[in-house]
Amino acid sequence: MRDKEFAAARKREIFSRRFLGSLVALLILVLIQACAPRRVSRSSFPSPRISSPSGAPGSRTKPVVQGRKIKEQDLGENRSVPQARVRDQRARSPFGRERLSPLPDDSLIAKITPRTSPQRAVSLRFTEEGKRLLEAGEYARALGRLEKTIAIDSTNGYGYYYLAQTHYHMGRYRESLNFLDVAESLFTGETYWLAKVFALKGESFRALGVFRRAGSSYSQALRLNPGNQVASEGLSRIRGRTQPSLR
């Protein structure tokens, strides 16, 4: 029964294609093909090499500030929609003057705006606390805070990033890489943070002695943010390590 319906449908289609503007359809098809998006990898595992979400280097995400450490504010244009709701309102000012406001480096509290959801707001505050504890070398307490961040808001990539950093400092490099994998998927479009993620991946791979992957992670980080010092230093170290062996 269904086969008959299919056959009839096909006949109708052929009929209409003959008698009604096949040229127009062809033109539209050409247009559709031209606009068709690229195919996404089918692998169920995340690809070890992630293409730059904002296109090739040299696109408008390339930082305009040279010669100093590039901060998140300099790379703020290419954030994806989900992150836009936590973006600091000042960063969206049409005048751009507020971009130069003295935000602390990587401040997460500044990302809380009146439109930020309560879960994200409290999660960001815990992340900030965790980050400070991490900086103070209190890793166990930092872990406690940062684990709360993802329990409250599992889409908080910063929480995952700093968890990865804490595990890295505790010498748990595999754990660090696992958290970075999650952070990476949550930072799509945030080139500054993606660069940090790749740089830390590089560090973790280097610590594990997987130098090839460390190198590619550093390179990826530098493609996203040429000012990422961790990546550039890491890459130099790897090159310094590999060069003598080449001789």
Next chain:
Amino acid sequence: MASSGPGVFVLKRSRSQTHKTALFFIIFFVVSGIILGAWYVTHLDGIVTAKFEGRKWRFPSKIYSDAYLLYVGMNVRMEDLREKLRRLSYRKSRKVPRAKGEYRYLKRADLLEIYLHNFAYPLEPFKGFPVRITLQNATITKMENTDSGKELFSLELEPELVTGLYDSIWQERRLVRLSDVPPLMVQAILAIEDERFYHHLGIDPVAILRASWVNLRRGGIVQGGSTLTQQLMKNFFLGDERTYERKAKEALMALVAERKYSKGEIIENYLNEIYLGQKGAQGIFGIWEASQFYFSKELSQLTIGEMALLAGLIKAPNRYSPYRSVVLASRRRNVVLRKMLESKFITRSQYQRARGEVVQRRELMKVANDAPFYVDFLKRDLAENYSNEVLTAEGLRVFTSLDLQLQRMAEKVLTEGLKRLEKDYAHLRKIGEEDHLEGAIVVIKPQTGAIKAMVGGRDYQKSQFNRVFQAKRQPGSIFKPFVYLAALAHGSEEGGRQFTPATLVEDSPFIWEYEGQEWQPANYKEEYFGIVTFRRSLEKSLNSATARIARDVGIKNVRDMAYRLGIQSSLPAVPSLALGSAEVTPLEIAVAFSTLANNGVRTRPLAVKQVMDQGGRVLERRDIRVERVITPQLTFMMNHLLEGVLDRGTGRGTRLRGFDRPAAGKTGSTNDLKDSWFVGYTPDLLAVVWVGFDNQSELGLSGAQAALPIWTDFMKRATARTPVTGFIPPPGIRMIDIDPLSGYRATPNCPQVIREAFLEGEEPSGYCPLHPAPFAQFFTEPVNSLSWFPLSRQ
């Protein structure tokens, strides 16, 4: 003398002999007595010394629930919050809370004021402070520390004590040094229990004589003459029997103790040893624990009246407990105060002031193990690192992921649900005569792996078998999502054909030949649907279509997918695996589906979070462990498909019962209807429900009939007032409207449309040929005739 004859001499001689013999025996008995006495005293000395020098007390380990987080913007039900405070032994106050453990709720102003308790969190001891919480329409709008005026963005209510792990009796005590006890507290005890403590050597003859006189006059035992030292010896070594033997032993031991140890050491031990009340299963021992139990105060904060009340409790803790009778407690306190005044420990003005103190009526919150199955699971978990001796005597503090609110909900819905099933289905009652209908629920937070609740059976008193992790049962259709996910991930094993949610598959009887054997899957009630989409096959849980997909994907790929998601039981790579023939536990199912709920990130299940020793040292910390095992795109597609199960498929009963949040899930029933399953989740909470009989009797009900109603009841309550969150499509996903019959893009003429998730580049290009729209042909690509044919035909 002259009159004395031989007879007299004989008599004299024999008398002398008798005296000598008597003397010998007297000396013998006296010497033996002294030797024996010395030996006995030495023996008692050994016992007393061993006790004083060694471990005096066993400290049960304590299990705590997770802390309760409050934050600005959070939606709270005031009733729930007040219930939480009640369980944490906070006392309602009419005035502004001034002491730790008090709270006040002003309904008109929608204001909650709490004076937080102290709590020793791992690594971070917390000192309680007063906090004001402003609410508006049940949402927290502001929180501030009223002492410092500092605004707070979040605060935690301390974890609840779930239970203790103890040997025979749960003795709850915290040791204090004598120097940490206010002198007036000691004096209050001495005044009422042993006013000549510093003047006797362990036994007090004056007190004994006085007590004897009083008892003689009253015609019964109304007063004891025991000193504190004797009481301590009795508590340490002897029972409550009223015999002379026990009394004598007690007195000897008291003498020994007084000879070897200072008064300070004896009183310090007494202050820590003494029994002062009962809180359910938990015995309150020692002065510090009593101070917390009756007044939620540190010893240094006690008033004279409170000290007198505690001292008065020693005689009969449960009779004079203010929890039981404020009048009796006050009377007894006044007796102590009078003795303190007579002994000149307090002045008259202090006495008057203390008498004027009002003993507050308080509600007793008993510690009852509300999560026995969870605790059993913890014990097994802890047993890997800690012996039973350590757990029952070393006073460890175990912090867990348990959410007692969810736990109570889970227990309630399971019990009610099973009762309802027995009421609605007569055959269950009949089978129930031989074996009770059983069930299990496990609740997990997917992002962290935290096991929030666990009910391993219907009634812990009747059966301690924890079906959540001990019962291996066939999962039936609940296993099917692993087949579909493997299909989306790997495509067809031969030919490399890709699957999308719109792929057409055939649902009709067929035979699967595998390694020389034949297997023929059959649909529920032998009902077949012909050509269906991949989505419809999953939503309707069609066995035949699923088996075809599994055959195309390869059963080993299906098995690997299950392992990757978190199944740990051994899974044989045989065709029937696709329909859930291999036995797994509900906990494994929960972990595997958590991976889906958590965007493809697998977490390890966490019940124990941290273990602390008595000194506050963290012995163990179990961190959240994550691993991305599936891409976010594939996970989203799977979740989107499973949302359809609830919206249109076998799980639509959840919607009919009023659960309308974005959620995904799957029913599960085994072929022989012995097991009924339902797994479902929102992005923030996952629950698995299993219903069946332990003896594998036929339940005769599907997952939708037995497990689904219980799951729905639970999730409706558990997610009430929590933010509504959905599954967010990650980059690389395109949402396209599809005609569910043809699997092609929907046209305006399609009677039914489903918004489907595709990987970018895999979305169907053609429009529905079954319901063509006017001029749709302009936008229709030539249809690939091959793609029109079902996946395979037998």
